Structure formats: C-alpha cells, structure tokens
Amino acid sequence: MTTMNWLEEVEKRKEDLISATQEFLRIKSVLDPSTAKEGMPFGEGIGQALDYVLGQCEQAGMTVKNVGGYAGHAEFGAGEELIGVLSHVDVVPEGDGWSSPPFAAEIVDGKLIARGAIDDKGPTMAAIFAAKLVKESGLPLSKRVRLIFGTDEESNWQCVKTYFRTEEMPTMGFTPDADFPLIYAEKGLTDLTVFQRHEAFAALGLPGADNPAAKLISLDSGLRMNMVPDKAEARLQPLGLEAAELIEKYEAHLQASGLRGSAELVGGSVLLRAEGVSVHGMDPGKGVNAGTELIHFLASLGLDARANQFVQFTERYLYRQHYGEAFGIARDDEEMGPLTLNTGVIAYEAEGDAVFRLNIRYPHSLPFEQWSRILQERLAEAAYALEVVEHLPPHRVDPKHPLVTTLQRVYTEQTGEEAGIIAIGGATYGRSLQVGVAFGPLFPGRPDSAHQRDEYILVDDLIKATAIYAQAIYELAR
Numbered sequence: 001m002t003t004m005n006w007l008e009e010v011e012k013r014k015e016d017l018i019s020a021t022q023e024f025l026r027i028k029s030v031l032d033p034s035t036a037k038e039g040m041p042f043g044e045g046i047g048q049a050l051d052y053v054l055g056q057c058e059q060a061g062m063t064v065k066n067v068g069g070y071a072g073h074a075e076f077g078a079g080e081e082l083i084g085v086l087s088h089v090d091v092v093p094e095g096d097g098w099s100s101p102p103f104a105a106e107i108v109d110g111k112l113i114a115r116g117a118i119d120d121k122g123p124t125m126a127a128i129f130a131a132k133l134v135k136e137s138g139l140p141l142s143k144r145v146r147l148i149f150g151t152d153e154e155s156n157w158q159c160v161k162t163y164f165r166t167e168e169m170p171t172m173g174f175t176p177d178a179d180f181p182l183i184y185a186e187k188g189l190t191d192l193t194v195f196q197r198h199e200a201f202a203a204l205g206l207p208g209a210d211n212p213a214a215k216l217i218s219l220d221s222g223l224r225m226n227m228v229p230d231k232a233e234a235r236l237q238p239l240g241l242e243a244a245e246l247i248e249k250y251e252a253h254l255q256a257s258g259l260r261g262s263a264e265l266v267g268g269s270v271l272l273r274a275e276g277v278s279v280h281g282m283d284p285g286k287g288v289n290a291g292t293e294l295i296h297f298l299a300s301l302g303l304d305a306r307a308n309q310f311v312q313f314t315e316r317y318l319y320r321q322h323y324g325e326a327f328g329i330a331r332d333d334e335e336m337g338p339l340t341l342n343t344g345v346i347a348y349e350a351e352g353d354a355v356f357r358l359n360i361r362y363p364h365s366l367p368f369e370q371w372s373r374i375l376q377e378r379l380a381e382a383a384y385a386l387e388v389v390e391h392l393p394p395h396r397v398d399p400k401h402p403l404v405t406t407l408q409r410v411y412t413e414q415t416g417e418e419a420g421i422i423a424i425g426g427a428t429y430g431r432s433l434q435v436g437v438a439f440g441p442l443f444p445g446r447p448d449s450a451h452q453r454d455e456y457i458l459v460d461d462l463i464k465a466t467a468i469y470a471q472a473i474y475e476l477a478r
C-alpha cells in the first residue's frame, strides 16, 4: 500500500501542470515533411515538441536521450528491470470549425481545448508530472522508470520502430493513449488485397451465360480498407435488356430493398449508384456496404461470363458476410470477440483486374496461418490471388500479469470505481511494447474528442489522471 496521497500532491502542483501542458499544446506538432531535417525527420514542430518534453524531464533531474528525433526518453530510478510509459508528442492536423483557436490551449468551462489535449499531449504531460512526483517523493524504487516519447504515432509509427531497433525494450509498461480503465488485448489486424487478372479468369474456361442482360464495364466502391464504403457505382453496357429496362429493374430493386441509389443513362451505358452507411471497418455489421449491396443486385441480372463469376463470388463470400462465415473462417472468441471481415474497396474493370481490398481483424485464439490458409484455398478456386499488405499480430497481456492487476488496483484506489479490463478490435500504441497495455486517459462515459474539432481534456481529469499515473509508476517500480 502506498502511504502517499498522490492526488493531494498533484493538486499542490496544479498551476504548474496546467501551464506546462498549455505551453506544450501551443507547439504545433503536426507532421510537416517540408521542414524535416537532420534530427527532425517529421518537421520542426514535432522536433520542438520532443525537445520541450525532454527539457522538462532534464530539468527534473532525469537522464534524457534524443534518438535521432524519431523518439526520446527520460529515465530515473535504479535496478535491472525497466518500467516504460509510452506516449506521443505528434498530433493530427487541426481541421476547421474550432470554437477557440486549436493551438491557443484556452480553458473554457473547465475544459482545456487544443489539438492534442486528450491525444496525446495532455496525457504526456500528465505522465511527466507523475514521474516527477514519484522521483521527488524519494520513495525507494527497485526498478528504473523510462518515459518514452514517440513522434509519428499519428502516421506510420516509424518512431517506435526506429527507437526499439537500438533502445532497450521495457520489462513492462503502459501507454496513456486510449481509455481507462485498461485495454489489455487487441485483435490481429490485416489488410489484404485480393485480385483476379483477366487472363486468370480466361484460364478457368467457364462458359458464358446465354443471352446476358448486360456487360459489366466497371465497378468502383470504397477508398479505404478499414472503412465500410458508403458509395458505389457500376457501369453496364446493355445487351439482352434495353437500357430503360435495366434502369427500371434497379429502381424496382431500390424500392423493394430500401437501398438508396440511382440509375441513369450516360452516353450509351447505364450508370448505377448505391449509397450505404459508412462505419469503421472493425465493426462492419453496423454499416451498410454500398459495394456489396450493389453487387447483390447485379447478381440477379445475368451478366457477361467474367462479371457473372465476379458477382457470384462476391455474393457468396462477401455479401453481408461480416464474420467470414462463407469462407469458413468465422471464429467467435469469448474474450476478444469475433473475427471481422470488411470489404473496404472493390474495383472491377472488364478488360483489367478485379480487386477486393479486405480488412480482417482476428482474435488470438485463431492463428493467422490457420485462417489465411483456408481463405487462400477458397480464393484459389475462383482464380483469385491474395497479397498481405499489412499484418499486425494480436497483442495481449495475460489478465493475471502483475502489470494488469497492479494497474487495476491503482485505478480502483484512485477512483473508487471497479476496473474492468477491455479487449478491442483496434490498435493502440500499447502494442509497440512487448508487455504493454493502454491505460487512460479517457475516463468511462466521457465523449471522445480525439481527432475532432474542439478536442479537449477536462482540467479535473488531467489532474486525476496525473495522480493515477503517479501511483501506477510508483507501484510498478517500487
């Protein structure tokens, strides 16, 4: 048990904490390749923000190191083991429509408003003040504590990749870059490109349909793998049916199905549009996929041979198959939730490629090798090839690990609330630590303003989080 009243200690330094956080937030640390230079690979703003936090830590007597401007750290304590606290100093661009200037860091109605207030510069400063408190307390530590500051979390994580090539991996640690109470498990994430070239289809030697209604010239849906697309369009060249009949059929389908869209004659071809509902690709069942919905209609038409194969393939394996059921890769993990499949992009060219870009997220109980082999078999049957664009394996810390149980206890002692632990389908910065969890700063029930206009952190929450981090650092390192 701790003998310190951490909250009281933070309250005593409240003014310093707030003004240091404001000063830090006023540095516009947005990725800016135009000002990149030696030692500042992501531009001057981010470079200045990194220098600022390292300076704060150095003044407090910590040992600091700047690793080529990619990341930096500040260390204190003594011992074999290393406790890491990983945060980032970069922010996403501010965007428009703010009610107070995004880099003024004004306090309005108890809210500290600025780009980076909650993600992740407010929490970074909370971690620094927490570490300073532990250091100043003079309480004995049996481990070293290292604050690690990344610089391109909002883009490609080159920061942590570069940093951990040369620097020590903490024994365990947390990142104040997500939600309280604690995120201990994250699904595996894959971005896959599935494509069929015109020649691969020809080699299948499938017979064409008799008297097809139309030829599919092209189809386009979606821009990003991790979003459910809300727009799709297809161009058809009328064959067995007149253009007017195709349009009439689609309009009847829209009426009957409730799908939103339109049909018109453009030049000699018929242009069909569908509108869906875009949501994040980690939960595709909550959206309406404009691409697969449009293809569902095309599957009822009778098209030229290749398009027919393409739409029947989509209809069978991707249309409302949010969990990979038809591919035979569905898995519902009690702890981490189901495998999810999002068809983020579809692109078809009659004389070119047929391409699907998929985002598949999977629980740790279903290994990548296992489901990807099954998927590859189903694809090969239809002459499709698979390319893995990105693969982040699942990340999980055992719920009984002292890192988890200690942080749970600290959270409960500081807030009086139970500390349930969370498994998610997304990715947090915590996964760049070998044994790492995400721990705050957003308290349960608070709206998440990260990446939005008027991003803010409640001043009271900043103070509460600082106290929680102080006790957490002490309990982990003592």
Ligand SMILES: [Zn+2]
Binding pocket: 088, 119, 120, 153, 177
């Ligand atoms: Zn962040």
